[in-house]
Amino acid sequence: MSAVETTSPAVRKTALNPVHRQMGAKMVDFNGWEMPVEYPAAGGIIAEHNAVRTGVGIFDVSHMGDIRLQGPQALNAVQHISMNDASRLAIGQAQYSALLYPQGTFVDDVIVHRLAEDEYLLVINAGTREKDFNWVREHTRHFDCKTQNLSDDFTQIAIQGPKGVDLLQKLTNANLGAVKFYWVTRGTVCGFKDILIARTGYTAEDGFEIYIPADEQTSAMVWNKILEAGKEFGVLPCGLGARNTLRLEGKLPLYGHEISDTINVWEAGLDRFCKMDKPEFIGREALEKAKAGGLKKMLIGLEMIERGIARDGYKVLDDGGREIGYVTSGSYAPFLKKNIALVYVPPEFSTIGSSVKVEIRGQGVKAQVVPTPFYKRPKK
């Protein structure tokens, strides 16, 4: 037993930090941010996870970054730096995409929102904020558009789960029923006008993410009002622990794990978000070559058959004990009640139903290749 988290003085905090502490959250350092990993008093990771699957949970995701591109050539700029096709976005629509290096590997994955005719908002990861902003600014210089880092302007709260729509509807005049998944709207939320409301999330569940003013008082007020309004739905505050297990069940990639600067789009299996019919974007040429060269490794899902939990970084072995790959994310899956993992292995080991082993404390523990995502939300 030894696992005490320490925080450096340079650690960054969101506006909701005092609220988390007040609620007795267990705080951890996440990519330089002091964030709640779970709220033991409210139930802990498993209860939080299942609240999102069956009811509703809320998350402080203010550590995420936001970059705005605005101007006559904003679309050209977005098209140049991202792999999905932003020209397909109507005003008010969003898409999952990624910023790529010329090698076809990942700077970061992003959600691109089209807010107006020539205005786009890129939502980026906490750990890659500065890197992403510098990358975007550098590679959009030659376009007639303004690039702004709005990362510190918002408190971002995610309201996730099948009851999320009913909960948020109590607090806003926006007609949420008319907002489809991966679309955005604006409305008054808790008395604050013109709040950006996106039907997006990172939990493989229906839900919303709202962008409110970043001052502590407003943030705390909105957070508490959401919890209050959500009581009838059994809302729980949720930390990064549940966020991670939720996204893992849904096979949503995490930067530094399933995607990184050494993993390309094909390996990560994100083909459907990469539009090779776009004539040009950073990384396209390398991806064309990589496709012709064939895959050397690919991301697949495992379910443990024998007792044991595969963890990030553990080795994957073939039946004979030879090392063939590694685990990018592995955990007990609280809703599925199974031990699951995402792993990179050569394509010949990707057959569904075939077995491999995961090395856990020196022992090869049997696992089975299963279809992904592990969890898909039921269709309404």
Added chain:
Amino acid sequence: MSYPSDFKYAKSHEWIKPDGKSATIGITNYAQESLGDIVFVDLPKVGSELTAGKSFGSVESVKAVSDLYAPVSGTVTAVNDELAKSPANINKDAHGAWMLKIQVKNADELKSLLSGVDYEKFVAEEGGH
């Protein structure tokens, strides 16, 4: 949370309850709180030899993997197999959810462990609260 006075405690957060030449081992309430929801335990078989200060198994929460260290040396005489099926029992009652019973090799090793009062002080400092 009070720490029973008839238990002894290791700084690695295991408790041991001596009973003549045998003893019962588990992890402390502080340990289960630090770990969060426990979802897996890996314990040795009956007959295994424990060496004081050496790892004898592991306990895992959703988030964390933690080694278990033997508070004293000895031979395993019983294993609480129920924990394999219901690891969350440790969260519910850490001082009741025992892991192993052992035959103690050298009772002198118990003397270097902490009393309940001293352990409580120790975790108050370690936890910073």
